[in-house]
Amino acid sequence: MKFGLEIQGVSKVYGNQTVVKDVSLTVPRGQFVCFLGPSGCGKTTLMRMIAGLETPSAGRILMNEKDITKTPVHSRNFAMVFQALALFPFLSVEDNIAYSLKLRNIGPADRRARVRELLELIKLPDIGPRSIDQLSGGQRQRVAIARALAQEPMLFLLDEPLSALDAKLRDHMQVELRQLQQKLQVTTILVTHDQREAMTIADTIVVMADGVVQQIGPPTEIYRKPANRFVAAFIGQSNLLDAVVVDRRHVRLGNSVTETGAMPAHLRDGDAVTISVRPENVRIVRNGEDTANALYGRVGFVRDVGDHIELRIDYQGRELICIAAPAEWAGIAVDEQVAVHLPIDACTILAN
Amino acid sequence: MRLGLLLSWPTVSLLVLVTIPFILLLRISIAPHDQSGMWSPGVTLRAYGTLAEPELLGALLDSVELALAVAALSLGLGFPLTYLITRMRRRIQVVWLIFLLTTLSLSDVLIAFSWQVMLSKRIGLSKIFVALGLMDEAASLTPSSGAVIACLVYLVLPFTVLTLFPVLSRLNNDLIEAARTLGASPVRAFVTVVVPLTKRPAVIAFVMAMVLTVGAYVPPLVLGRPQHWPMAVLIGSAALAGHDLPRASAMSIFLLAATLLLALLTARVARGRVRP
Numbered sequence: 001m002k003f004g005l006e007i008q009g010v011s012k013v014y015g016n017q018t019v020v021k022d023v024s025l026t027v028p029r030g031q032f033v034c035f036l037g038p039s040g041c042g043k044t045t046l047m048r049m050i051a052g053l054e055t056p057s058a059g060r061i062l063m064n065e066k067d068i069t070k071t072p073v074h075s076r077n078f079a080m081v082f083q084a085l086a087l088f089p090f091l092s093v094e095d096n097i098a099y100s101l102k103l104r105n106i107g108p109a110d111r112r113a114r115v116r117e118l119l120e121l122i123k124l125p126d127i128g129p130r131s132i133d134q135l136s137g138g139q140r141q142r143v144a145i146a147r148a149l150a151q152e153p154m155l156f157l158l159d160e161p162l163s164a165l166d167a168k169l170r171d172h173m174q175v176e177l178r179q180l181q182q183k184l185q186v187t188t189i190l191v192t193h194d195q196r197e198a199m200t201i202a203d204t205i206v207v208m209a210d211g212v213v214q215q216i217g218p219p220t221e222i223y224r225k226p227a228n229r230f231v232a233a234f235i236g237q238s239n240l241l242d243a244v245v246v247d248r249r250h251v252r253l254g255n256s257v258t259e260t261g262a263m264p265a266h267l268r269d270g271d272a273v274t275i276s277v278r279p280e281n282v283r284i285v286r287n288g289e290d291t292a293n294a295l296y297g298r299v300g301f302v303r304d305v306g307d308h309i310e311l312r313i314d315y316q317g318r319e320l321i322c323i324a325a326p327a328e329w330a331g332i333a334v335d336e337q338v339a340v341h342l343p344i345d346a347c348t349i350l351a352n
Numbered sequence: 353m354r355l356g357l358l359l360s361w362p363t364v365s366l367l368v369l370v371t372i373p374f375i376l377l378l379r380i381s382i383a384p385h386d387q388s389g390m391w392s393p394g395v396t397l398r399a400y401g402t403l404a405e406p407e408l409l410g411a412l413l414d415s416v417e418l419a420l421a422v423a424a425l426s427l428g429l430g431f432p433l434t435y436l437i438t439r440m441r442r443r444i445q446v447v448w449l450i451f452l453l454t455t456l457s458l459s460d461v462l463i464a465f466s467w468q469v470m471l472s473k474r475i476g477l478s479k480i481f482v483a484l485g486l487m488d489e490a491a492s493l494t495p496s497s498g499a500v501i502a503c504l505v506y507l508v509l510p511f512t513v514l515t516l517f518p519v520l521s522r523l524n525n526d527l528i529e530a531a532r533t534l535g536a537s538p539v540r541a542f543v544t545v546v547v548p549l550t551k552r553p554a555v556i557a558f559v560m561a562m563v564l565t566v567g568a569y570v571p572p573l574v575l576g577r578p579q580h581w582p583m584a585v586l587i588g589s590a591a592l593a594g595h596d597l598p599r600a601s602a603m604s605i606f607l608l609a610a611t612l613l614l615a616l617l618t619a620r621v622a623r624g625r626v627r628p
Contacts, residue, residue: 053529073532074540086530090548099544100534151535 003029003064004187005050005155010059012045012211019045021211022059027155027189027204032181034198035191037208038234043191044159046208050189051080051157063154078155079148083163085140087132093143094119094128100151118146121180138169145177149184156181156188162197174200195235199223207231223278229350232276239282239320241275251275251349254316259293260347267351274350281346282322284311284329285339294339295320302334313340381601390597399602408586408603412610415566415582418497419614422504423561427554429505430512437513438521449517452510460507464574467503468494471575499575504568508561515557519550555622559615566611583607 005027012020020042027033035043048054050061052073061069068076079100088096094115101111119125122142127135135143141161148156158177162170178201181188192198198205199219207214207222207230215227226232232240243251248263251273260275267273285294297315309329313320320340332338381399386392402408437448470476471493481487493499523546531541547554569584576585583603591600 051533053532072537073529074535074537076533077535078533080530080533082526082530084524084526086524086526088527088530088545088548099531103535103540103544147534157533 004031005189006062006065007046007050008060008062010046010049010056010061012042012049012054013057019211020049020056023208023211023213024059025206025213025216027187029187030185031203032178032188032190032201033204033206034202035189035206035208036195036198036235037193037214039193041208042211043193043208045211047080047157047159047189047191050155051078052076076155077151077153078157079151079153080157080159081144081148081161083160085144085161087140087144087147089132091132092128093130093132093135096132096143097147097150099147104151114150118150121149122146137165138173141165141173145180149186153186156186158188158190160191160193163192163194170197171200177201199235207234209234225348226276226350229274229276229352232274232348232350237279237321237323239275239277239279241277241318241320243273243275245269245271245273253295254318256295258295258342259344260342260349261344264349264351267349272352274352275342276348276350277342277346279310279321279323281343282320283341283343284313284322284324284332285341286332293344294341296337296339299332299334299336299338302332313338315340377601377604380597381605383598385596385598387595390591390595399596399598402599403602403606408583411581411583411586412607414580415584415607416610416614418500418504418572418582419562419565419611421501422508422565423558425501425505426508426512426561427558430509430516430557431550431554433509434513434516434520438517438523445521449514452513455506456510460568461570463507464503464571467499467506467571468574471499471502494575495577497576497580500572503571503575504565507568507571508564511560511564512557515560516550516553519553523549551622555619558622559618562614562618563611566607566614 007023007025010020010023011018023042023046035046037043045054049056052068052071056069059069060067063076088099091099094112097115097118098111101114106114115128116125119128122145124139124142127139127143132140132143144161162173162177165173174197177190181201190198190201202219204216205219205222206216209230215222215231217225222231222235226235226238229240232238241253243253245263245267246252246257247269249259250257251260252258253275295315297313297320299311300314300319301312303310303312304326307326308323309326309332311322311324311329311332313322322340380391382395382397383391384394384396384398437445440448471478473490473492476490476493478487478490478493482490527545527549528541531545532538536544566582567584568582569588572580572582573585573588576582584607587600587603587607590596590603594600
């Protein structure tokens with residue numbers, strides 16, 4: 001790959017604890033990539049190694065085919081927005097934004113012009129002279145982004161910058177951040193534990209757990225075709241059902257045999273597997289119609305949230321969660337016997 | 353009303369412990385000299401007239417020089433030391449702070465004489481310097497300005513560390529890292545981020561070191577050359593040897609005014625420069 005970031009077999013060890021294990025991935029130029037995983041999965045450490053704030057214990061990091069593993073932080077020209085934003089409290093908004101320009105010996109006139117341009121970019125043209133503690137949470141967020149972008153970075157790194165905002169503002173900032181990135185075409189990596197956030201803004205999601213990359217792919221692929229049990233459980237809600245392979249097209253789920261999609265080649269008949277089905281793909285069949293390929297269960301719990309209904313169905317000791325529009329399941333009640341249909345193309349078979 | 357009464361005790365103690373002795377000092381400084389009683393009733397400006405001697409102005413300059421040297425050295429040593437302590441594990445930090453506090457319990461008389469022993473010809477540091485090849489032969493390192501400065505830095509350092517400790521232990525590492533990602537080398541990050549964040553306590557530590565040095569009596573007396581004795585020592589000798597309390601009082605007030613001016617000047621100079 002010619003342009004972009006390349007990580008080759010990078011590990012990070014603290015004492016006897018391996019925080020990042022042999023990670024390899026590429027970020028093509030202009031892409032928006034999210035490192036997604038629960039806290040402690042190594043995503044922040046990986047980002048800090050890319051920024052140069054930590055040194056990898058093993059492996060190489062390349063930018064545009066140049067090895068930068070040993071390049072000091074300040075020579076990389078990678079901007080970073082920190083979780084706590086880290087705005088300088090002793091400088092005004094415009095001096096914060098101009099900080100990197102001053103370090104690069106850019107003259108006062110050019111500096112002022114660039115600051116004005118950035119303040120317009122973040123849609124806060126009039127806050128330049130203010131001090132940091134006069135800003136709201138969302139304004140600080142934008143100023144931190146503007147400060148990072150002032151140096152026209154080769155790589156834009158964001159470490160959970162939206163986690164401190166309330167839900168509504170966070171949603172808004174996610175969209176704004178994505179639009180900004182598309183406008184500037186800057187290669188961007190965002191670290192987050194919020195799968196919704198990753199789904200909203202990323203071109204590519206890198207799912208991590210225990211320091212290991214679990215899956216890399218576009219959001220829809222990660223959601224529809226999770227690579228393993230962890231990804232299926234972590235990204236959105238998922239029904240994970242223990243099953244046993246019967247033949248190339250069928251699995252045994254409890255007492256019933258049900259048809260599934262294509263069986264992965266490496267699985268043998270009799271192997272224990274996990275079937276992953278998204279709640280919104282589970283279909284309930286009432287009044288005995290179309291009972292082929294169905295599992296029979298009992299409604300254990302109904303939760304009407306307004307825009308959708310959530311059902312928990314007790315099927316031979318397993319709990320199946322289904323979600324649908326209220327109109328579809330009008331009048332459904334606890335203890336009703338229902339047939340559950342798992343559409344073939346909605347099932348992902350995961351090796352245990 | 354009762355709360356006001358409760359809260360009035362600091363004012364009262366300030367009045368009793370500071371203002372009254374100061375008024376007494378002022379009163380004595382304008383009293384005529386009396387050989388037997390050291391001062392007598394009456395009003396005269398004679399004591400202030402004796403302040404214009406070149407010897408006294410020289411001593412004042414020595415005091416100021418000494419104060420600036422000790423303050424600069426104790427800040428220069430104390431800042432990195434405090435930074436180092438704040439990066440240690442919590443337990444070890446506490447041990448360091450207790451150790452520094454313990455040195456405060458030693459009297460300055462004891463410390464000054466210890467330094468004299470340490471810097472002596474027969475058993476002192478000069479033997480080690482000779483062994484290391486830094487000196488040709490063992491020699492007494494006192495009396496000298498260096499000895500006075502070394503002893504005073506030792507005395508002042510715990511105050512410097514304790515003044516800087518709170519701000520340095522709360523120093524937000526994110527800000528330094530942010531500066532680094534924005535293109536600042538470690539030195540630039542220190543100058544543009546750490547300095548503005550710690551300037552206020554650093555100035556306080558500097559002024560405190562100056563004030564403590566100006567008031568120091570025993571170390572310059574024991575370790576310094578008589579021709580470089582600062583004001584504090586001369587005030588002592590005017591009162592004790594010269595039996596001239598009005599003159600000693602006038603000198604004290606003069607030194608007090610000079611110290612106040614020096615402290616204000618330092619604060620003003622420090623406020624002058626901020627921004628990266």
